[in-house]
Amino acid sequence: MSLDRRNFIKTLGVAGVTLAVGKSTVASVTKGTNIEFYGMLYDSTRCVGCQTCENVCAEVHGLPAPEGTPKVGVVRKTDEKHRTVVNSYKTSKGDLFVKKQCMHCNEPACAAACLTQAMHKTKEGPVIWRGNKCMGCRYCMVSCPFDMPKFEYHSPNPKIEKCTMCYERIKEGGKPACAENCPAEAITFGKRRDLIKEARKRICEKPDQYSDQIYGERETGGTGFIYQAPVPYNELGFNTHLQNSSYPALSKGFLYSVPSIFVLVPPILLGIHEATKDNHIKEGEENE
Amino acid sequence: MSNKVLTPFNLISVPIMLLGLILIVIRFWKGIGAITNLTQDVPWGLWIGFDVVTGVAFAGGAYVLTFMVYILNMHKYHSIVRITVLNGFLAYVFYAGALLLDLGRPWNVINPIIGNNFGTSSVLFLVAWHFLLYMLAQLIEFSPAVAEWLGAKRARKILSGMTIGAVIFGITLSMLHQSGLGALYMMAKDKIHPLWYNEFIPILFFVSSIFAGLSMVIFEGSISHKVFYNQTSENTLKANDDIVHGLSKVCAGAMFAYFFLQFLVFIHGQHWDLLNTPYGYWYLLEMLGFVLLPMLLFFYSYRRRNLLLIKVASIMTIIGVILNRLNVTVIGFKTDMDVRYVPSWMEIVVTLAVIFTEIWIFRWVVRRMPVLRESPSWVKEQ
Structure with missing residues (x-):
């Protein structure tokens, strides 16, 4: 499990980077008008x-x-x-x-x-x-x-x-x-x-x-x-x-969704994984 | 089978691979224009539209199956995870490889990775990074099989401990770059036929990658179980029918969601007038003939447990996804041009050569590593 956790933390790290990246996207798109x-x-x-x-x-x-x-x-x-x-x-x-x-x-x-x-x-x-x-x-x-x-x-x-x-x-x-x-x-x-x-x-x-x-x-x-x-x-x-x-604004919606997905999806997946672990054991019992 | 050299597959694939190699040499020597029909107006053709955009959609089976097996813990599908992940991994390696052929200045391909510069406002920047990271995630997911092949017990233990992390990371990446491939075309607003351009392309690409990937799993499974019959473990063969039925349910559901979304997008697009045009008929053929019809077939056949119909439905779905991706990227691109882009025979040969090379590597791995057959007995002791 310790390895799992480490991977999970790594995932969060990447999500953090993406968040930062997301912000600079906004800057580079709106900058320049003044x-x-x-x-x-x-x-x-x-x-x-x-x-x-x-x-x-x-x-x-x-x-x-x-x-x-x-x-x-x-x-x-x-x-x-x-x-x-x-x-x-x-x-x-x-x-x-x-x-x-x-x-x-x-x-x-x-x-x-x-x-x-x-x-x-x-x-x-x-x-x-x-x-x-x-x-x-x-x-x-x-x-x-x-x-x-x-x-x-x-x-x-x-x-x-x-x-x-x-x-x-x-x-x-x-x-x-x-x-x-x-x-x-x-x-x-x-x-x-x-x-x-x-x-x-x-x-x-x-x-x-x-x-x-x-x-x-x-x-x-x-x-x-x-x-x-x-x-x-x-x-x-x-x-x-x-x-x-x-025109760059056309792909802004998609780019803005990236940090949200990166932050929200991994913990939800990990949660579902933990919640459904019993299935595995039950099925194993049936097979035996 | 494994001892014969002059099989029909070898006889067809080897000459095409050799010809492809020659064409690739010409391409790097004389430039991309020497073997492709690309123009200043149509800069992306078959190699991007089919090899990359369509190929990656079909590789989507890996993230869907790892989701079912590792996240939802549906143990039933465990026996086909490895072959699907291997397929997905090789697909990414080769389609990203095909991308290199299409790059005019491929020696600069590491620039977005090393920061010369980080073009963070680009959807392609996201896609490039995701390809790289997802290939790594898939390699980790598959690596226990390599360790089992090499008899590296300790390495296997460490690597299989990393699986769930790689799976979670891989699913998240897939959601983003499957939709990202559609988002690439958002700025080409005035260039794509209005029946195919809409702001929902990213979501449509993501949803369709679910059933594109699973249809490919069904289709490939039916072939590889025949070709690698002696490699396949008894458990896998026994479980196969049940697995295919299960997958057809997921396909039917995902296709229903996709069709419904396409329908809503069409209504909101208010393009009724365009339906009664040649492109309108083409659009209807895609939506009704290769989405709605195979969806109904999936629904019908899993209720009747008809394996043959499921296979037919999966092949139709595959055609439908090819149609959709090509309609967005090539066929519906710049429809007002006097001279339309049609791929040259050389582009097609190179594409086939890439696919055949992938199949060769796939075969090489399946014959050596425990992909279809059972893992060695020492694995259970771990």
């Missing part, structure tokens, strides 16, 4: 579809030059060699360009999904990938509502590729390459809060030119990359059915 994140504002009314952003992005990150040009009816996608693409859409207000890349969510599903924190929401705002931690499970890809992390399927040492908002440049006080080089000033870099103010100002000043909605202000609990456009966003290939609350 921190001033950097972000980018993209104005589709200004974009001329010149692909400068695509070109400088490839250059800065040592990736192959972009393939193809924005054409109506053709939806190009970011992939493991291209972190950003510009597409053209036929809309109710004429042909419009839209740039696509990682949205740098305030509460990123990819980072909550990552079991090694290789996907990481930095305190500056960019969501980055850290190769020394990543095991290549691709759970970030399953979880991302925008399907932005891309995987090198044809490499024995594969990386996850996606826009990092040029985190290295931001740390040195610089701007993301696309924002710095955009000739049409369609991409503005700054504190997310200021960008939303700026976007609202533009809507107020030219209400006919802009849709009331700022895509990314609320989607998935808010994104770092936010959009302005003259038309409803479903005309521009955006998923307008995404929930406005955080």
Whole structure:
């Protein structure tokens, strides 16, 4: 019996650890809403579809030059060699360009999904990938509502590729390459809060030119990359059915149940085991 | 049987295992894309959806039986505990092994264990730790058989003293990671067909693992009693019919609970309009044909004590669980894509190779250790 007890105590120990773990989960999910994140504002009314952003992005990150040009009816996608693409859409207000890349969510599903924190929401705002931690499970890809992390399927040492908002440049006080080089000033870099103010100002000043909605202000609990456009966003290939609350919150219910189960179930099982011990003896007697 | 080399099983399994090995070499040399049909949009395919998610559900028999035998002290089922725990243990070892094939950077697999970093907000973090700990718990549960094989009397005494602790720990872990495998998909809210996505996936996965595991126990038992007839002790064979009847009652009950829960989830989901679509018919086939029907068969056959019907019901249940897990993870995943993911023949061969290797190891152990046969006589003296 002494061994049983020791095992039981060990079980409780693990339960304790899980409890602590449960708490830090809460912290990592809710933290961040009060921190001033950097972000980018993209104005589709200004974009001329010149692909400068695509070109400088490839250059800065040592990736192959972009393939193809924005054409109506053709939806190009970011992939493991291209972190950003510009597409053209036929809309109710004429042909419009839209740039696509990682949205740098305030509460990123990819980072909550990552079991090694290789996907990481930095305190500056960019969501980055850290190769020394990543095991290549691709759970970030399953979880991302925008399907932005891309995987090198044809490499024995594969990386996850996606826009990092040029985190290295931001740390040195610089701007993301696309924002710095955009000739049409369609991409503005700054504190997310200021960008939303700026976007609202533009809507107020030219209400006919802009849709009331700022895509990314609320989607998935808010994104770092936010959009302005003259038309409803479903005309521009955006998923307008995404929930406005955080995606990590979807698995919170399950994660919260873990400490309770760990604390409650083992003692109950031990209790039932002790209570039914007689069955064993009775059955033994019958057999004899 | 044990002396023949050219059995049909060997003739089929050896070439597939060799081919699988070649494919695995190619996979590590050229990358995962060289042998799989996975895409940027469908990053998890057959290896996760079937090998891991479905395989672990079928390994659930071990925790259910240890619960019945060690917690509820139902002595009747004691004779099949060892083989079930062995099956469960090997299933975890091999399906976790299959997971390594699917990892792009498998050399980093120890990162969540050593804290580089502890991604505690991740459901997969929980699942990874639980796989590891549960394998240990099952190893402890099975270890007395190894000690008996090696004649290590003192070790056996110590190890069997740890059984109840391992069982309690193992059941708790199983409750969490069986449901955790479902919880993995909670954030894929917009990607899974609404008939299969709901916030109750974790509970549904847990409840279905009960009858998935027991149906597998019934099914495997009917095979291994034939294959290992000369290994099986008389007591086991005698008790077998009674055990199968008992298990079919548990299956029927668990399936009733599961079906009822699925029904409630469906009503609350308000997806009546989706029923009259191809995916709706597919959903109805799963729920009515492979949950409700085998459940009724279980109820009917244990009242009539019809062993054959119980076996039929268990096979149908197994198909139903495969359907359910694949519907959540692969078939119902990103149904709006122009080009749907279909596993490549190479993914299927590797999956078969993993299963066959597991069966080979299983056979190797059963022939040597007291799994189906009686423990050596010195055990009773302890």
